[in-house]
Amino acid sequence: MSSVPVVIHALADLPCSVQSTPGSIFWDEFLHIRSRLISRFNSLQGLSGHMEQVAHECVDLFMQFLFPNTPIAHEPSLRAGISLLFGDEPPNCPSTESPGPDTLSLIELLRRFALVTALCAHIISVVPKTLFQNPKSLSDIFFEASKSMLRTYEAYDLEHPDSTSLTIRMWHSSYAQNTTGKVGASWHYHTEACCLAQRMRLFDEASITRTSQIESQLLRINFWHLYLAEKTQVAFKSRPPIIDERICDDGITLLERGDEVVPFLDSSRAVNQGDLESRIFVGFHLRRRISATAASLINDIASLARHAEANPPSREQSNKTEQEMNSLIERYLKFTALVNEVPPWVRRPDGDNNPKVDESVRAYQATCFWAQRTNIMTIFHCMRLLILQACIDHGFLVIVGLSESPLSWASRKLEIIRDFVDDLQGTPFVCIAAQGETAVDKVRRVGAILLELLHSSDNATIRTQAEVLFSALLDILSRLDSKASEGLEVSGVDALDWCNPTTVSSGG
Known part of the structure; x- marks a missing residue:
């Protein structure tokens, strides 16, 4: 009997470059890639489980630690796809018959295999050793299998993309940044x-x-996650955006939520009971709004500065600038008010004392919300710093309610950084470490700002407080297993080294 419980049929309606290739060739390539994956997996030393156990462990870790910040996959589909990774006997050759409602077409099978192996590569590369006991080199094995499989049907995938086309590439992106620390x-x-x-x-x-329906839901949430990542990088000034309202015909008309009738979480698992999924999406979209609002504000501050420089002073110009400045002040106040929208289950993840909820379920869901909380709050503090820096650079400190005195904005920077450090220190460390290079990048960026204060401030109190906070950040960074931070000497490290971007946020 085959270990892959699906009926396979040949590819149909393919582009010319793929249609001319018999389905059997794609099938043979699938069997070859799968055989190589199994062989490389079995040859690895120090394994504490077989392929199926490792893959399910990766899905478990994703759902608890990464899904709260990147809810871009359907758990039952991921778990069903695990059976494609192993088997003692090769599955039957593809059938030319149309698949039934519970079967996969050949292209769907190839995509499912590439998706599950991409997830495993992503998870093993990002989670700390305390969560995953098997060798980290397993991520390379899964990534090679996923990349090889994607390459097999890539021509078709580019012509007929679906949600897996996006998710696979985002997980490949995460694997790359977490294994190399480079962009x-x-x-x-x-x-x-x-x-x-x-x-x-x-x-x-x-x-x-x-x-x-599930494909529509996956397309929606995958887009919003890409949008979130793009806005974060715009605020960080890492690179120009690809997804942007200004290059969409009528702006972005996609709704935040549609008619979501199919749950993403596996309802058969006790830990997913209650409102876990809907609560996760509330936090996810708040995180999206934080990045989008901050990026827009930073861009418009710079735009106002350019406009003021390009136009000679006049009464009319002065009135227009004042109106725009008042608008920016109002938008900044609305940005800071976003923190008030943090829901109670994220604000206090351990606060659920419902006696009807099993303790193991409560602990599991609390960890989910801790993972989400640290992501939301640390990016909020980072965006506050970036907005403040934009106001300093362009001489618009009135937007954030400060005077032109360097002492006033230096004090505000320290206040924000203290909030950033407090949130990190108050979070279970495993929830920070599970973010991988995404968490490291935020710590390094904040560290760069502190180093600049240490180098530029003449105020002894500012320098003393900055040194204390910098020491706390160094302690956190030293505990994170970061490829990007390897080789950095703590003593005399340059601020430019600290602020070099190391992530693109596809992984969270």
């Missing part, structure tokens, strides 16, 4: 996903309708 390959994979999303016009509500 080159990571940006490439992320950019491919963004370009596909643009070409699919996922910014348009009318463009995501599919016969499969």
Whole structure:
């Protein structure tokens, strides 16, 4: 009997470059890649489980630690796809018959295999050793299998993209940034996903309708996650955006939530009971609004400065500038008010004392919300710092309610950084470590700002407080297993080294 419980049929309606290739060749390539994955897996020393156990462990870790910040996958589909990774006997050759409602077509099988192996590569590369006891080199094995499988049907995938086309590339991006600490390959994979999303016009509500309800939901949330990542990088000034309202025909008309009738979480698992999924999405979209609001504000502060420089002073120009300044002040106040929208289950993840909820379920869900809380709050503090810096750079400190005195904005920076450090120190460390290079990048950026204060401030009190906070950040950074931080000497480290971007946010 085959270990892959699906009926396979040949590819149909393919582009010319793929249609001319018999389905059996794709099937043979699938069997070859799977055989190589199994062989490399079994040859690895120090394994504490077989392929199926490791894959389910990766899904478990994703759902608890990463899904709260990147809810871009359907848990039952991931778990069903695990059976494609192993088997003592090769599955039967593809059938030319149309699949039934509970079967996969050949292209769906190839995509499911690439998706599950991409997830495993992503998770093993990002989670700390305390969560995953097997060798980290397993991530390379899974990534190679996923990349090889994607390459097999890539021509078709580019012509007929679906939600897996985006998710696979985002997980490849995460693998690249967490295994190298560099942005080159990571940006490439992320950019491919963004370009596909643009070409699919996922910014348009009318463009995501599919016969499969779950596919429509996956397209929606994958777009919003890419959008979130793009806005974060705009605020960080890491690179120009690919997904942006200004290059969409009528702006972004995609709704935050549609008619979500199919749950993403596996309802058969006790830990997923109650309102866990809906609560996760509330936090996710708050995180999206924080990045989008901050990026827009930072851009418009710079735009106002350029406009003021390009136009000679006049009474009319002065009145217009004052109006725009008042508008920016109002928008900044609305940005700071976003922290009031943090829901109670995220604000206090351990606060659920419902006696009807099993303790193991309560602990599991609390960890989910701790993972989400640290992501929301640390990015909020980072965005506060970036907005403040934009106001300093352009001489618009009135927007954030400060005077032109360097002491006033230096004090505000320390206040924000203290909030940042307090949130990190108050979070279970495993929830920070599970964010991988995304968490490291935020710590390094804040550290760069502290170093600049230490080097530039003449005020002894400012310097003393900055040294204390910098020491706390160094302690956190030293506990994070970061590829990007390898080789950095703590003593005399340059601020430019600290603030070099190391992530593209595809992984969270």
